[in-house]
Amino acid sequence: MRASETAYRVLRDEILSWRLAPGTPLSEVELAARLGVSRTPLRAALSRLALEGLLDTSRGRTGIVPDVSPESVAELFELREALEVHAARLAARRGDPAVFAGLAAEFARAAEVLAGQGVDAYYEVVADFDRAIDEAIANPAMCGALEGVRTHLVRARRLAGDNPERLLRAAEEHRLICEAIRDRDEALAASAVAVHLRASLNEILATLRSRIPQEGIR
Amino acid sequence: MRASETAYRVLRDEILSWRLAPGTPLSEVELAARLGVSRTPLRAALSRLALEGLLDTSRGRTGIVPDVSPESVAELFELREALEVHAARLAARRGDPAVFAGLAAEFARAAEVLAGQGVDAYYEVVADFDRAIDEAIANPAMCGALEGVRTHLVRARRLAGDNPERLLRAAEEHRLICEAIRDRDEALAASAVAVHLRASLNEILATLRSRIPQEGIR
DNA sequence: ACCAGCGCAAATGTATACAAAACTGTGAAT
DNA sequence: ATTCACAGTTTTGTATACATTTGCGCTGGT
Numbered sequence: 452m453r454a455s456e457t458a459y460r461v462l463r464d465e466i467l468s469w470r471l472a473p474g475t476p477l478s479e480v481e482l483a484a485r486l487g488v489s490r491t492p493l494r495a496a497l498s499r500l501a502l503e504g505l506l507d508t509s510r511g512r513t514g515i516v517p518d519v520s521p522e523s524v525a526e527l528f529e530l531r532e533a534l535e536v537h538a539a540r541l542a543a544r545r546g547d548p549a550v551f552a553g554l555a556a557e558f559a560r561a562a563e564v565l566a567g568q569g570v571d572a573y574y575e576v577v578a579d580f581d582r583a584i585d586e587a588i589a590n591p592a593m594c595g596a597l598e599g600v601r602t603h604l605v606r607a608r609r610l611a612g613d614n615p616e617r618l619l620r621a622a623e624e625h626r627l628i629c630e631a632i633r634d635r636d637e638a639l640a641a642s643a644v645a646v647h648l649r650a651s652l653n654e655i656l657a658t659l660r661s662r663i664p665q666e667g668i669r
Numbered sequence: 670m671r672a673s674e675t676a677y678r679v680l681r682d683e684i685l686s687w688r689l690a691p692g693t694p695l696s697e698v699e700l701a702a703r704l705g706v707s708r709t710p711l712r713a714a715l716s717r718l719a720l721e722g723l724l725d726t727s728r729g730r731t732g733i734v735p736d737v738s739p740e741s742v743a744e745l746f747e748l749r750e751a752l753e754v755h756a757a758r759l760a761a762r763r764g765d766p767a768v769f770a771g772l773a774a775e776f777a778r779a780a781e782v783l784a785g786q787g788v789d790a791y792y793e794v795v796a797d798f799d800r801a802i803d804e805a806i807a808n809p810a811m812c813g814a815l816e817g818v819r820t821h822l823v824r825a826r827r828l829a830g831d832n833p834e835r836l837l838r839a840a841e842e843h844r845l846i847c848e849a850i851r852d853r854d855e856a857l858a859a860s861a862v863a864v865h866l867r868a869s870l871n872e873i874l875a876t877l878r879s880r881i882p883q884e885g886i887r
Numbered sequence: 888a889c890c891a892g893c894g895c896a897a898a899t900g901t902a903t904a905c906a907a908a909a910c911t912g913t914g915a916a917t
Numbered sequence: 918a919t920t921c922a923c924a925g926t927t928t929t930g931t932a933t934a935c936a937t938t939t940g941c942g943c944t945g946g947t
Contacts, residue, residue, distance in 0.1 A: 453900065479929070489902045491709070494929090495716060502720045504813070512909060512929060523810075530810040533755030541747065592741075592748040595722070596814060603810075671930065697899070707932045712899090730899060730939065 455492030458482070459499055466505050466516055467605045473518040477506060503599065521659050524607050528652045531600045532645060538588055538597060539640040543632045546587030554580055555629035561622030570613045573622070580625060587632070611658040617650075624650065673710030676700070677717055684723050684734055685823045691736040695724060721817065723824075739877050742825050746870045749818045750863065756806055756815060757858040761850045764805030772798055773847035779840030788831045791840070798843060805850070829876040835868075842868065 462482070465471040477500075483493045497514060500506040507517040517523070542551070557564075557576050564572050581601065585594045624647035631640035680700070683689040695718075701711045715732060718724040725735040735741070760769075775782075775794050782790050799819065803812045842865035849858035 455900080478927095480927090490929090491901055491903090494713070495900095498713060498716065499720065502717065504810075526808045526810045529755070529759065529806075529808050530814055533751050533811065533814075537747070537751030537754075588747075590744045590747050592722075592744045592818075593751065596748055596751075596817075599814075600810075673930080696897095698897090708899090709931055709933090713930095 453492065454488040455495040458486050458488050458493050459496035461486060462496055462500060463505060466500070467602070467609065469606070469609055471516050473516050475516045476513045477515065478513055504603065519607055519610055519659070521656055524655055524659065525652065527600060527603050527607065528648060531604070532648050534593070534596055534600060535648065536641045536644050538584055538593060539628060539632065539644040540637045541590070541593070542584050542587035543635050543637040543640040545589070546583070546632050548633045548635070550583050550587070551629045551633040554583055555626050555633060558622045558626035558629060561626075562619060565615065565618060565622075570618065573618060577625070580629070607655050607659075610662070611655040614654065614658075617654050620650065621647065671710065672706040673713040676704050676706050676711050677714035679704060680714055680718060681723060684718070685820070685827065687824070687827055689734050691734050693734045694731045695733065696731055722821065737825055737828055737877070739874055742873055742877065743870065745818060745821050745825065746866060749822070750866050752811070752814050752818060753866065754859045754862050756802055756811060757846060757850065757862040758855045759808070759811070760802050760805040761853050761855040761858040763807070764801070764850050766851045766853070768801050768805070769847045769851040772801055773844050773851060776840045776844035776847060779844075780837060783833065783836060783840075788836065791836060795843070798847070825873050825877075828880070829873040832872065832876075835872050838868065839865065 462471070462477070471477075477497060479490050479493055479497065482497075483490045486493065497506060501508045501514060504517070506514040508514040554576075557579070561573060561576070564576065581597075585597065588594070624643065628640060628643040628647065631643050680689070680695070689695075695715060697708050697711055697715065700715075701708045704711065715724060719726045719732060722735070724732040726732040772794075775797070779791060779794070782794065799815075803815065806812070842861065846858060846861040846865065849861050
């Protein structure tokens with residue numbers, strides 16, 4: 452594994468998991484020492500993070516971990532809506548009905564999965580769903596854009612936490628989306644995605660607002 | 670100006686303007702010598718181009734200028750449709766009607782502009798339109814995604830050339846979009862964008878197919 | 888004639904030294 | 918008290934030397 456790749460993955464994981472808090476400056480020399488690589492590959496990792504929006508280089512010379520504000524989450528979800536509504540349409544148009552029928556069954560069993568195997572097992576089903584969408588639309592440009600918003604979503608979701616009731620409703624929303632795609636109903640798939648995104652956004656914003664007083668936004 | 674920034678802009682311009690043809694290998698040592706910078710800033714420029722999709726690093730170690738195939742253009746336009754249809758909806762929802770009324774008037778004069786000042790003056794109006802959309806939606810995440818597709822579009826457009834009849838029809842389509850946004854008619858704005866994109870794609874694909882025999886796709 | 892194995896060469900990946908630029912704190916003057 | 922200027926310090930930007938990898942061609946065998 453290349454040193455630049457290692458540094459990138461470590462830093463990306465630390466940012467997405469909130470081990471690196473928003474506002475933390477990412478100094479080249481300090482990180483190079485901590486990760487045991489020289490500044491050259493570390494710079495490559497930082498510039499890659501910056502281009503993906505996981506590092507804010509707009510203020511001053513030293514990049515800082517970007518803040519997660521209600522505004523930034525709302526903006527992310529507008530982009531997410533643009534991409535995922537269209538992705539659902541494309542999936543309904545050319546996806547494999549059998550695949551999405553299977554996923555619909557998985558989501559129908561979400562209550563058992565959550566109770567028996569925990570939230571990680573549930574999120575694995577969601578990851579399967581994302582992969583199925585990518586495969587169905589078969590468009591590298593779309594998939595790349597989707598990948599970007601999913602990355603940022605991980606960070607917001609970690610902050611919002613795992614509300615069991617919300618996860619059950621989310622599973623139901625996913626089931627509806629899968630069934631619409633299975634039935635090749637583009638309009639319904641698009642609407643079902645829009646419904647799901649609105650509910651998700653509201654959940655995250657509610658959690659975010661209740662936590663702001665404790666966290667301290669700069 | 671930083672050397673890495675200079676190298677990035679030069680290479681980006683050379684790729685978008687087709688001075689660097691698809692398939693051309695971008696060797697670090699060769700480019701560093703040609704642009705008069707060392708390999709370190711040049712590498713930063715290349716990695717940035719690769720992340721933006723203007724350099725294909727998936728085949729072999731040395732990156733090559735990506736091909737522009739009918740498939741890749743069609744894929745780009747699916748992403749473009751996802752983003753621009755939603756952007757038009759957002760612009761209709763919260764844009765300044767006066768701004769888009771003014772742009773509609775500009776597009777109505779497109780025939781004069783094209784005849785009197787040439788295609789560059791017309792494309793400047795389109796650039797004004799893009800800026801107005803960005804300002805109206807006021808969403809950095811959306812704007813960043815739009816910027817990406819516009820960049821790739823430049824390359825496809827250069828290939829397709831400037832068909833005068835098509836430009837006149839495109840101006841008319843833009844006028845309709847602006848009027849819909851001006852009237853805060855989200856559904857019409859979305860439809861008008863979809864119409865425009867389909868016509869643009871068909872034009873580019875037609876030109877592309879007629880040129881393939883001469884150009885030689887690898 | 889073709890294929891496998893090997894070695895060379897050219898390209899990229901990394902480390903480090905040096906240059907330049909930008910923030911910080913101090914000091915004095917208004 | 919505030920602001921401006923300046924120097925020092927820290928941080929990033931660049932160049933170059935070295936390490937490592939990978940692709941390619943040569944040679945020998947079948």
